[in-house]
Amino acid sequence: MxxxxxxxxxxxxxxxxxxxxxxxxxxxxxxxxxxxxxxxxxxxxxxxxxxxxxxxxxxxxxxxxxxxxxxxxxxxxxxxxxxxxxxxxxxxxxxxxxxxxxxxxxxxxxxxxxxxxxxxxxxxxxxxxxxxxxxxxxxxxxxxxxxxxxxxxxxxxxxxxxxxxxxxxxxxxxxxxxxxxxxxxxxxxxxxxxxxxxxxxxxxxxxxxxPRPEADGRVRIAVVQPGIVAGQDSPGRRFDREEQLTRPLAGRNVDLVVWGESGVGFDLDDRPDLARRLAALSRETGADVLVNVDARRSDRPGIYKSSVLIGPHGRTGDRYDKMRLVPFGEYIPARSLLGWATSVGRAAGEDRHRGAAQTVMNVGHGLRVGPLICFETAFPDMSRRLAGNGADVLLGQSSTSSFQGSWAPEQHASLAALRAAETGRPMVHSTLTGVSAVYGPDGRRLGPWLGTDASTAHVYDVPLAHGVTPYVRYGxxxxxxxxxxxxxxxxxxxxxxxxxxxxxxxxxxxxxxxxxxxxxxxxx
Incomplete structure (x- = not known):
């Protein structure tokens, strides 16, 4: 000693x-x-x-x-x-x-x-x-x-x-x-x-x-994970792969299809051809498709990351713009002073813009979902607010493709278990390149993790619960x-x-x- x-x-x-x-x-x-x-x-x-x-x-x-x-x-x-x-x-x-x-x-x-x-x-x-x-x-x-x-x-x-x-x-x-x-x-x-x-x-x-969450319903949610696509920087190829994986979901009684973060690299108002292809997928599968758009907006200046719900007739009108951005990854704090960070790493070349409020979206069959985008699934207050506002399911759309082969994808996927347990609501964590995962209202994992080597679409039977946990009630x-x-x-x-x-x-x-x-x- x-x-x-x-x-x-x-x-x-x-x-x-x-x-x-x-x-x-x-x-x-x-x-x-x-x-x-x-x-x-x-x-x-x-x-x-x-x-x-x-x-x-x-x-x-x-x-x-x-x-x-x-x-x-x-x-x-x-x-x-x-x-x-x-x-x-x-x-x-x-x-x-x-x-x-x-x-x-x-x-x-x-x-x-x-x-x-x-x-x-x-x-x-x-x-x-x-x-x-x-x-x-x-x-x-x-x-x-x-x-x-x-x-x-x-x-x-x-x-x-x-x-x-x-x-x-x-x-x-x-x-x-x-x-x-x-x-x-x-x-x-x-x-x-x-x-x-x-x-x-x-x-x-x-x-x-x-109180233990008691299941009072069930929905079928499909997670589409394209994985690493040849020419990964090409949003067109990624869209094609996601479309290819989504189409076989037809006839499987799916209630909702979820794509990962930045699954669509074009503003859908500027690309009506892509909007029509998504609406066709919704009609074929019999389910709404929740996509994530990472693009410069045509209706306002700047780049936004947005969850957009697509139905059989096109956009349903439900849209959520990401509110909490990743420092340096999606914007540079005090860019005039710290802008040099772009020269020593993969910092954001242009700042993304923030959304103004969280959104609960109405999917068919009376299902209400609360989207979160990537970084936001780490914040307990955001999922708690969505549960308090009536969301039946929490949905996280993420991309950790920059960190393949590291501990980041699994660490990120694990956070959804805590958000589900805290709120008593099931949570779906859908990513571009893994790890994707789904958790029940008690925080336990449902079905398989989709690892970083997977390029697939998987359907999960997700139990629903509507009790109020002490954490949601007391904060x-x-x-x-x-x-x-x-x-x-x-x-x-x-x-x-x-x-x-x-x-x-x-x-x-x-x-x-x-x-x-x-x-x-x-x-x-």
Whole structure:
């Protein structure tokens, strides 16, 4: 142990160790999908920040751990953003700097039972605050939320229906804090064990109490995935392939056909021939066709990504324009300052335009569907709003063709399981090149995943449910609770600081360690 402590006295070694520790949770996400790893993956990072010789060093531990976490979760963006991804990770990693300080503040030295018990509430709350801030669309959105790693765990999906992915993140962090206490602080093992027991009891209670979605109908939805098409940059060839795959669906009693994002590369008002071909497909299959148009609009300036519903007589009038765009991928924030990003990666050469409001579309047979486009399936609030507005099925149209062979397609497909479980509505995730997937109203997978090597159309029997989950009814209450905890902490710390000014300072956290009999220099 002393050898490790001596090795970590080097600031750069310690920073590298923090970055490596921060990267460990990526193993819980697809493709590795070691979901159980999430419950211990933060422990090395927590133990490192806890042992920081100074509060300043703990801040650095939090920052470098955040950099490692972001680089690991978003490593597949490296071919697109090149060196720019390191700058983004360094800036967003700062969000974890206060978290590192709080780890040392509550767990440093030999924490009292009261301080250890408070840590089990404060540290998960602080983590949720970080996820809340970085969930803002302009900062990259809620990709890689810790709770999303539990997308294939049935009890976790039940909890998601109660408090969304936020509740899962809170509980996962709380378990990690308790495990760290069990390993490092013998005097705090009682509150640690109590916390683990309370988490188990709360999860079990939610399992019993949360209403289960009861199927009250069924629809047949076809997903068309063209895969990699020769001359992939040619939207005409891609359209031809999708048309070829859609036509054999005739006679299969399909209620809706869904194409992936950017499946149509032309404005349908400018290309009435394509609109007629789509209407003919609708007549042949006996189902409406939901396509996704990525093109310059003829009725307004700019390029939009839009979900467009086509019936047997052409466009039904239902259209949804994508509202939340991918930073750098679909627009460049502050282009006048950051436009140079186009010269070092595959950043957007021209900004897409945003839609104004979400839309629930009426399909034949009384079916109401809520479309989301690619990046938007990562946002819990958007699917929750669609469910509240009466959508029977959530539909995600996506394209991850730029990231074939990476972990991105599977990570993206897994998010739909959380959105289905949160809302109690089935969700269809349809992509151009995989992975496409469909989930029932309880978040469980229906039928096969269509992998990145598939070029096919597959019909899914999708059960419908219309109950209201606690998450749809009460919203992001775990986030609100976390913010209240942090607000109470700020008030308590403020009062404590005033008392210290009057009575004189007292040490915070563990005393400074010594190296070879002399005080250790503060690490930077």
């Amino acid at each position: 002393r050898t490790i402590d001596h090795w970590l006295t080097s600031p750069w070694r310690r920073s590298a160790a923090a970055a490596l520790a921060g990267a460990l949770p990526v193993l819980a996400f697809p493709a590795p999908s070691l979901w159980w790893c999430a419950y211990v993956a933060l422990v090395p990072w927590i133990l490192l920040a806890r042992s920081a010789p100074t509060g300043r060093r703990a801040v650095y531990d939090g920052w470098w751990g955040g950099i490692g976490f972001l680089m690991a979760v978003h490593h597949w963006l490296l071919p697109s953003l090149h060196v720019f991804i390191f700058l983004i990770a360094a800036l967003l990693g700062l969000l974890w700097a206060p978290w590192g300080w709080l780890v040392r503040r509550f767990l440093g030295g030999v924490p009292s039972p009261g301080r250890a018990a408070a840590a089990l509430l404060v540290l998960p709350s602080a983590w949720l605050a970080v996820e809340l801030v970085r969930s803002w669309q302009g900062l990259g959105g809620p990709w890689g939320m810790l709770g999303a790693s539990q997308w294939q765990v049935d009890p976790a999906l039940r909890l998601a229906s109660v408090g969304g992915v936020w509740l899962l993140s809170f509980l996962v962090v709380a378990v990690n804090v308790a495990v760290a206490l069990l390993l490092a602080v013998r005097a705090s093992r009682v509150p640690a064990v109590a916390s683990l027991a309370a988490t188990a009891v709360a999860a079990s209670a939610a399992w019993v109490w949360a 992001d209450w775990p986030v609100h609770g976390a913010l209240l905890v942090l607000a109470a902490l700020c008030v308590t710390e403020g009062v404590r600081a005033l008392r210290l000014r009057r009575s004189g300072p007292e040490p915070i956290g563990p005393p400074a360690r010594t190296v070879h009999g002399s005080p250790a220099r503060p690490s930077r």
